Amino acid sequence: MINKPKGTYDLYGKDAKVFLYLEDVIKTLMDSYNYEYIKTPVFEQSNLFHRGVGPSSDIIRKETYDFIDRGDRNMTLRPEGTASIVRSYIENKFYANNISPQKFWYIDKMYRYERPQKGRLREFFQFGCEAFDSDSPMLDAEIISIPVSLLERLGITNIKVRINSLGDEQTRKSYKEALVNYLNEKIDDLCSDCKDRFTKNPLRILDCKIDKDSPIIKNAPKITDYLTDSSKEHFDEVLEYLNDLEINYEVDPYIIRGLDYYTDTVFEIEATINDESMIICGGGRYDKLVEDLEGPQTKAIGFAVGIERIMSIIDTLKLDEDIPKNELDTFVVPLTKQANHFALSLNQALRLVGLSSELDYKQRSIKSCFKQAELLNAKFIILIGEDEIKNDYVTIKNLSTKEEKQLKNHEILEYLFEQLDSDEEHCCSCHNKDHKHEN
Numbered sequence: 001m002i003n004k005p006k007g008t009y010d011l012y013g014k015d016a017k018v019f020l021y022l023e024d025v026i027k028t029l030m031d032s033y034n035y036e037y038i039k040t041p042v043f044e045q046s047n048l049f050h051r052g053v054g055p056s057s058d059i060i061r062k063e064t065y066d067f068i069d070r071g072d073r074n075m076t077l078r079p080e081g082t083a084s085i086v087r088s089y090i091e092n093k094f095y096a097n098n099i100s101p102q103k104f105w106y107i108d109k110m111y112r113y114e115r116p117q118k119g120r121l122r123e124f125f126q127f128g129c130e131a132f133d134s135d136s137p138m139l140d141a142e143i144i145s146i147p148v149s150l151l152e153r154l155g156i157t158n159i160k161v162r163i164n165s166l167g168d169e170q171t172r173k174s175y176k177e178a179l180v181n182y183l184n185e186k187i188d189d190l191c192s193d194c195k196d197r198f199t200k201n202p203l204r205i206l207d208c209k210i211d212k213d214s215p216i217i218k219n220a221p222k223i224t225d226y227l228t229d230s231s232k233e234h235f236d237e238v239l240e241y242l243n244d245l246e247i248n249y250e251v252d253p254y255i256i257r258g259l260d261y262y263t264d265t266v267f268e269i270e271a272t273i274n275d276e277s278m279i280i281c282g283g284g285r286y287d288k289l290v291e292d293l294e295g296p297q298t299k300a301i302g303f304a305v306g307i308e309r310i311m312s313i314i315d316t317l318k319l320d321e322d323i324p325k326n327e328l329d330t331f332v333v334p335l336t337k338q339a340n341h342f343a344l345s346l347n348q349a350l351r352l353v354g355l356s357s358e359l360d361y362k363q364r365s366i367k368s369c370f371k372q373a374e375l376l377n378a379k380f381i382i383l384i385g386e387d388e389i390k391n392d393y394v395t396i397k398n399l400s401t402k403e404e405k406q407l408k409n410h411e412i413l414e415y416l417f418e419q420l421d422s423d424e425e426h427c428c429s430c431h432n433k434d435h436k437h438e439n
């Protein structure tokens with residue numbers, strides 16, 4: 001038997017419904033925030049991520065899925081969405097658009113060759129947003145408010161927003177010097193990865209998964225003490241705007257984030273369920289990335305949420321009413337081979353007017369068809385036999401009231417809509433199940 005690759009999963013059944021529900025909630029949320037949907041390729045030229053995400057990040061050092069295509073080009077399955085969207089922003093000249101800031105959202109699969117464990121997959125979905133061409137601290141607050149609103153709508157309340165500022169280039173230069181001075185004598189006590197980071201990118205040491213609880217890291221200098229005046233002003237304003245939006249946060253001066261492109265504001269959202277905490281969202285400003293990838297000077301900010309991590313903590317019982325059930329309006333049964341033609345056409349006609357309908361493809365016995373209709377949660381079963389074909393009618397049974405009727409073909413739709421309308425308050429004109437009468 002061929003199994004699925006390590007760190008991947010099949011999405012089906014209830015989880016698939018929760019996923020589609022989540023997509024719907026996100027879409028509605030993004031419409032209200034006026035963000036545009038964007039989709040980029042699953043693979044990109046490797047250089048994009050090496051230059052975008054940064055060579056000293058764990059993602060690039062050990063987690064990318066790289067391959068050489070048949071034309072000898074180095075390609076990488078995207079480990080995250082930001083670099084791809086920046087590439088698209090530059091390549092499609094979105095910056096020439098008169099509407100500004102330009103704001104995008106996506107739900108896409110990402111690929112990281114990580115050691116699979118709870119909440120850490122090799123193929124996973126991220127919902128993310130990227131907003132270009134504004135350095136307004138109000139936009140920072142807006143970006144942070146999106147995942148917060150999403151979690152609120154999903155009933156996930158036990159969350160902590162942690163925020164920090166990595167400042168501008170001058171900030172990071174002075175902080176790096178202070179950190180290197182501090183770590184100089186202590187680096188031998190940290191892990192081998194940290195020793196490597198010490199020469200390549202010492203700030204990364206603060207993000208080490210192995211040494212994160214070491215007193216050496218806990219007592220390290222704080223970047224917030226090294227912010228330049230303009231970075232401090234920006235950060236203070238972001239915090240004020242978060243207060244305006246009534247978003248609770250904690251300033252955590254040791255948040256560095258695992259990707260190299262961040263400048264100024266960075267943040268993470270942690271959720272705690274049953275004493276277990278996990279980071280479900282991360283983001284921040286990347287005011288230099290568009291330029292670094294050869295676009296015009298453009299400030300930008302974004303975030304991404306791990307969909308599987310959210311799905312693992314959603315209380316599906318609470319959402320049960322919102323998650324659509326498997327239901328069918330009609331189950332059409334041809335009782336003879338001769339009836340197939342009419343049954344197939346009728347089933348199609350029912351679907352075209354907006355009903356959900358299924359056909360018995362297997363020429364089952366009537367008893368099995370009733371069983372099948374019950375398993376499919378069908379509201380009506382429509383039987384078409386020899387007599388029905390000869391005399392131009394069908395037999396319809398309402399499976400909850402057990403009422404049975406013989407109807408002429410031209411009466412079928414009117415009867416069904418009448419019955420379904422009274423059942424579910426369908427809108428009479430559009431027959432859309434989700435559209436309720438306004439009164």
Ligand code: HAM
Pocket residue numbers: 079080081082112114119120121122124126128129130258259279280281282283284285286301302303304305306307308309
């Ligand atoms: P990130 O922190 O690497 O940021 O990932 C964002 C979120 O994706 C994480 O908080 C987590 O929920 C989820 N995630 C990451 N790795 C995995 C994994 N192996 N398995 C399951 N879930 C995972 C970024 O990717 C940035 N692009 C975010 C961003 C957008 N910054 C600015 N704009």
